Amino acid sequence: MWSVILLAGLIIMVAGVVYAGFFFYGVAIKRAPKDFLAKTPDLKVDPPVAGASWGEGADWVSRQSFREAELISHDGLKLKGYFLASGRAAGRTVIIAHGYSGKAKDMGATAKNYYDNLGYNVLLPDARGHGQSEGSYIGFGWHERRDYLQWINYILEETGPEAQIVLHGVSMGGATVMMTAGEELPPQVKAVVADCGYTSVKAQLSYQLWRMYRLPSFPFVPVASLVTKLKAGYLFGEASALKQVRKARVPILFIHGDADKFVPFAMMEELYRACSSPKEQMVVHGAGHGLAYDTDKIQYVRKVGQFVERYVDNPASVRPV
Structure with missing residues (x-):
């Protein structure tokens, strides 16, 4: 029973991280209006x-x-x-x-x-x-x-x-x-x-992830980087x-x-x-x-x-x- 619960929790966690990777790709990398920039206090x-x-x-x-x-x-x-x-x-x-x-x-x-x-x-x-x-x-x-x-x-x-x-x-x-x-x-x-x-790109997006969402770089930036590799052909680290x-x-x-x-x-x-x-x-x-x-x-x-x-x-x- 506990193994099933742990497995289900792990699947949900992995799915959440993968979803976050696609979400951050859409926010930062995909061509689209960047409305979040207007809300940042660091841009005047x-x-x-x-x-x-x-x-x-x-x-x-x-x-x-x-x-x-x-x-x-x-x-x-x-x-x-x-x-x-x-x-x-x-x-x-x-x-x-x-x-x-x-x-x-x-x-x-x-x-x-x-x-x-x-x-x-x-x-x-x-x-x-x-x-x-x-x-x-x-x-x-x-x-x-x-x-x-x-x-x-x-x-x-x-x-x-x-x-x-x-x-x-x-x-x-x-x-x-x-x-x-x-x-x-x-x-x-x-x-x-x-x-x-x-x-x-890795350093800048890691900085912005924490500044905007208070989230750590790992695992979100590596997953978003993999999504970017699939969709745009490059990894953040390179x-x-x-x-x-x-x-x-x-x-x-x-x-x-x-x-x-x-x-x-x-x-x-x-x-x-x-x-x-x-x-x-x-x-x-x-x-x-x-x-x-x-x-x-x-x-x-x-x-x-x-x-x-x-x-x-x-x-x-x-x-x-």
Whole structure:
């Protein structure tokens, strides 16, 4: 009798954990509106998209004439992007990665800095599972890193072999460009700017599971990871910016607000220590998640300009402001 009760209890417990794995996949990974972001006390923007700088960025984007760009990913998805050529670029281009649940044109403030102040061409891709790009799931930067290799090739075809490319990402976009940095990159990729990116998908989701639900990582994150492997083709443990920056050769600027509680500030310190390539860091005091630019705009613009100028050759007529 007791063995039957224990077996029934074990089956119910296992079923509950499996259900939770599918539930958390639906919440975090599946392409769907992320309404929970609006309820988190750690995000102070509305809509809650890191790095958006809505008024300034949206106004700037509305006044530009972007050309639509398109490519087919390695696994057959149609990905959309938006390209803006600058007459001052001389082959210099920034590819900007947006955050979780956002879209390309949310990144207007970042694009404005590179286009207006630095004279760069700008490419804004919609990540898979976001905006106008196809995809039924969010890759948290892991599958997107391969998409970014294709966007880099797109720019090389667009601007020629003399191109000089910077990758700049915020939040999930920051993780995306760090994960891309660990791949074999063409020499035209000169620098990476990673703003408030996380160390790994496993670490970030474990942190959020406790913050939002007061649940431990085990067994929920491993089960959700297995569900993600079945449905989206990757495990949380392999999706690691920390491992990628250890392999990186391209210079990386790490930016993080020390008041960030959505992606903990300590993650930047861990990433910076692990990075094996030339590196710098910028700590923005008092900045929450994705708010480094808004909190200290002057210093942000100056630091990014100085960093990329160190590794990207400038035409004599173009200097950062």
